[in-house]
Amino acid sequence: MPNTFYGKKVNEEIILNEEETAHIKITRKVEGEKVKVITGDGLLYTTSIVKIGKKETILEIIDKEKPQEDNKPYVSVYLGMSKWDRMHLLLEKMVELRANSFYLYRGEKSEINYKNLNKFQRTIIETSKQTIFAHIPQINFVKFDEIPKENTIVLDLDEKNDNLGKVLKELKGREKINLVVGPEYGFSKREKDFFYTNSFKTVNLGKSIFRFETSVIYAMSIINYEYNRLFI
């Protein structure tokens, strides 16, 4: 895995925070040395270390490049709050599969209620660094009934729903897709009714039984393949 850092761009410099500065020290970088940095703006920067301080590091930008094409369509993933070990794995894999943004909601069957997004953000940044995803995804809270209806696919493995492949073919050419997944124990009766009465596209993934996080990773893989999002 490439050793890439995460910083904030301030004018023509990039500043690493305390955590990233610790990372700089662990990897034994010294002032004057070159390092690669992402800031979330889609570019991969080559920088030179100006100063390694106690709580921050200052980098001078030497060069910049676009490490990948833009992945189209833009995919937002709406995740029902579930236990952290599963959310963590899911988030990692979804960043690797180049989901563009995340929304976290509390479903009626959610067993947990997250109050802040710090550890989610750290996981997203860490995976973005390791796999050089220069458009670092954002994550925000959302209310269940604010999930948008347009261009939205709801993953609900009920056999009576359409299969994902069919719905992806119908939505081909859209600029933006929303993928909605329930929490680990799925949607409540009331939530399902909300989707049905509002004509959301609810889909299944065929005849297999999947663990929560696997179904989402599988669905995202298929979205990438069907839409050639990763130029395969």
Next chain:
Amino acid sequence: MPNTFYGKKVNEEIILNEEETAHIKITRKVEGEKVKVITGDGLLYTTSIVKIGKKETILEIIDKEKPQEDNKPYVSVYLGMSKWDRMHLLLEKMVELRANSFYLYRGEKSEINYKNLNKFQRTIIETSKQTIFAHIPQINFVKFDEIPKENTIVLDLDEKNDNLGKVLKELKGREKINLVVGPEYGFSKREKDFFYTNSFKTVNLGKSIFRFETSVIYAMSIINYEYNRLFI
């Protein structure tokens, strides 16, 4: 997740071993109660508990059903030995995605040398139980140079290789596919030369950077989708 057990069929009875007997006790099952069991033969058995002993449990078969269609093509996965946390995650997801059999080999860049397959087998059985995969996959050791050439796809993310989608279209209709993945740090120069001089089909997955286990999960997802293996 359904509560399913794993046993061995002996004539018209199914016997659970010590580990599964402990599981029966944890779930507070009692003699006379009905439980679902898989044995690896493709059937899901409904049984009645005859006797819960110290080290084994005897079950009487009441009914049997075929829980899924056969997934075609048959997929064998050749895995380069890598650290257990990643192998474990990979194996779980590959069982969920219905890989049919596994072969473990020691690659030149393998950092570890497994001597027995017990924990691999336990992971495979555990995931098969949880996701009701009644054709429980087998795992065996194999030598690198015994990897078969016929119908074989080698995952090597080098840009000069064909993309997976193209090769899958070429192989459509085959009864059996072999998917070969290197260990975490990839193939050595000599191993790559072996594939090239023997005209193996080497493929990449597009322009993204993936962690070791993610590339295999992604490739298996695409195989399932392209061949409609899970009836999506």
